Amino acid sequence: MRNTLAILRKELNVYFTTVIAYAGFGAFAFLMGLLFVASVNRFQQATQYALQQQRPEMLEQLNFNDSIVSPMLSTGIWMFLFFVPFLTMRLFAEEKSGRTFELLMASPVRSIEMVLGKFLSVMFLMLLLCGIPLLFPLILHLYGSGTGGSGVDWPPVWTGILSVFMLGLTFSALGLFFSSLTESQIVAALLTFAALLVGFVLPMMAARLEGDWRAFLEYLAPISHVGRGLEGRLVAHDLVYFGSAILACLFLTHRAVESHRWR
Amino acid sequence: MTVIPRAALLASPSLKLMIEVEGLTKRYRDHVAVRDLSFKVNKGEIVGFLGPNGAGKSTTMRMLVGFLPATAGRARIAGIDVFEDPMTVKRHVGYLPEVPPVYLDMTVREYLAFVGRIKAVPRSELKAEVVRVATLAGVDHILPRLIRNISKGYRQRVGIAQALLKDPDVLILDEPTVGLDPIQIEQVRNLIIDLGKSGRHTIILSTHILSEVRATCERIIMVARGEIAADAKIADLEAEHGASLEQIFTKLAAA
Numbered sequence: 249m250r251n252t253l254a255i256l257r258k259e260l261n262v263y264f265t266t267v268i269a270y271a272g273f274g275a276f277a278f279l280m281g282l283l284f285v286a287s288v289n290r291f292q293q294a295t296q297y298a299l300q301q302q303r304p305e306m307l308e309q310l311n312f313n314d315s316i317v318s319p320m321l322s323t324g325i326w327m328f329l330f331f332v333p334f335l336t337m338r339l340f341a342e343e344k345s346g347r348t349f350e351l352l353m354a355s356p357v358r359s360i361e362m363v364l365g366k367f368l369s370v371m372f373l374m375l376l377l378c379g380i381p382l383l384f385p386l387i388l389h390l391y392g393s394g395t396g397g398s399g400v401d402w403p404p405v406w407t408g409i410l411s412v413f414m415l416g417l418t419f420s421a422l423g424l425f426f427s428s429l430t431e432s433q434i435v436a437a438l439l440t441f442a443a444l445l446v447g448f449v450l451p452m453m454a455a456r457l458e459g460d461w462r463a464f465l466e467y468l469a470p471i472s473h474v475g476r477g478l479e480g481r482l483v484a485h486d487l488v489y490f491g492s493a494i495l496a497c498l499f500l501t502h503r504a505v506e507s508h509r510w511r
Numbered sequence: 512m513t514v515i516p517r518a519a520l521l522a523s524p525s526l527k528l529m530i531e532v533e534g535l536t537k538r539y540r541d542h543v544a545v546r547d548l549s550f551k552v553n554k555g556e557i558v559g560f561l562g563p564n565g566a567g568k569s570t571t572m573r574m575l576v577g578f579l580p581a582t583a584g585r586a587r588i589a590g591i592d593v594f595e596d597p598m599t600v601k602r603h604v605g606y607l608p609e610v611p612p613v614y615l616d617m618t619v620r621e622y623l624a625f626v627g628r629i630k631a632v633p634r635s636e637l638k639a640e641v642v643r644v645a646t647l648a649g650v651d652h653i654l655p656r657l658i659r660n661i662s663k664g665y666r667q668r669v670g671i672a673q674a675l676l677k678d679p680d681v682l683i684l685d686e687p688t689v690g691l692d693p694i695q696i697e698q699v700r701n702l703i704i705d706l707g708k709s710g711r712h713t714i715i716l717s718t719h720i721l722s723e724v725r726a727t728c729e730r731i732i733m734v735a736r737g738e739i740a741a742d743a744k745i746a747d748l749e750a751e752h753g754a755s756l757e758q759i760f761t762k763l764a765a766a
Contacts, residue, residue: 257625265617350612354577356601
């Protein structure tokens with residue numbers, strides 16, 4: 249336990265003394281900001297169009313959640329494709345190339361403590377990263393509230409962000425695994441990127457199939473488990489999917505680290 | 512933290528044999544790095560582990576500290592099997608690898624505190640322990656500096672400081688004076704000699720600098736091509752061969 253915390257602390261120390269965390273958060277915030285501005289523009293155009301056309305039923309359909317927050321998040325998760333490998337590539341690869349892995353292995357630290365400490369550190373980064381898209385509904389809430397109350401329906405925002413967070417954690421666990429396989433951060437990042445890309449295109453592949461294979465690939469694709477959360481529905485089997493995917497990745501990472509002790 | 516009876520054994524003054532290596536072998540596919548190595552080191556001894564580059568010194572040390580598994584053979588430190596109970600052994604061994612295992616993006620203080628934490632230095636003693644080892648290794652004046660910005664010699668000394676944390680019974684130092692200037696070499700040698708004088712520490716240090724062995728060690732173990740070529744007191748060895756250590760080294764390494 250103490251070793252896990254010591255490693256967590258060390259990882260966060262490195263993330264925040266180097267430029268990694270700041271560059272990651274900064275770039276993510278900037279891109280999310282662009283998405284937000286684009287979504288707001290589209291929302292305004294839709295509103296104006298509905299007003300010009302004198303169609304109140306269209307206006308009733310328009311709301312911040314469905315027109316701004318949800319599309320912003322579902323587009324935003326594509327950014328994980330770049331940000332997750334960027335954040336996770338160094339975790340084990342850097343220890344190996346910097347020869348500090350030898351220090352950890354010769355210290356009374358168990359492999360599981362290393363894996364958990366490192367995973368918790370990316371979990372913390374992911375928590376902060378997912379805090380960034382929360383700012384935009386907050387802006388809508390502050391400037392878009394009227395006599396009818398807040399313009400933002402908060403529960404779907406929470407479930408959406410939670411789903412995105414779980415997706416980010418799953419990707420991070422995968423990145424951690426690939427980092428444990430190699431000495432090279434570039435290789436770790438590339439492998440993670442490739443694996444995530446496959447994850448993103450799985451639903452498209454599934455769409456061409458039918459029957460059991462289709463259902464299987466759809467279940468396997470991480471992003472097909474975010475949709476319901478973005479709609480405001482927190483479904484147990486989505487959470488079970490993320491939980492088991494994370495555990496599987498952590499288990500594989502542990503095996504990869506432990507293998508150094510017997511080869 | 513519960514006290515493990517075996518750990519108590521380490522502190523017992525009656526224990527004489529600190530390091531025991533029997534038939535240690537490391538094979539990578541068809542390449543044998545270390546072949547059937549056996550030797551014993553008593554408590555309080557400083558042993559020079561000598562040999563040309565690629566003789567298997569680092570490999571042997573890595574096996575002793577539980578970083579590399581052995582293909583065959585066994586190693587015991589303070590009577591505890593390194594391969595059966597690595598956690599207990601690791602708590603009592605200080606290890607300096609060939610390349611100092613430092614994190615470039617941490618300050619010296621943060622780094623030593625981190626290693627102290629994973630070596631289970633009690634929280635209340637951590638600060639003082641970091642200062643203690645930093646002073647011993649001569650890096651106490653650069654504690655707030657980023658390791659990335661300090662010289663190779665200082666990094667090496669930070670590596671030595673790290674090995675001294677928690678005052679381990681056994682120190683395994685892989686080429687401790689590499690990259691140091693002559694004054695620093697002198698300081699590190701004196702540090703090793705001082706540690707040896709206390710009689711509590713058992714030290715194995717590897718090197719291929721013969722004057723270093725002469726300055727710090729009484730006994731040497733010479734390895735060549737993964738096998739032991741000599742294991743004796745320096746004076747005995749010289750008397751036996753009627754030659755200086757340098758000549759013996761050249762002869763045994765070439766044989």
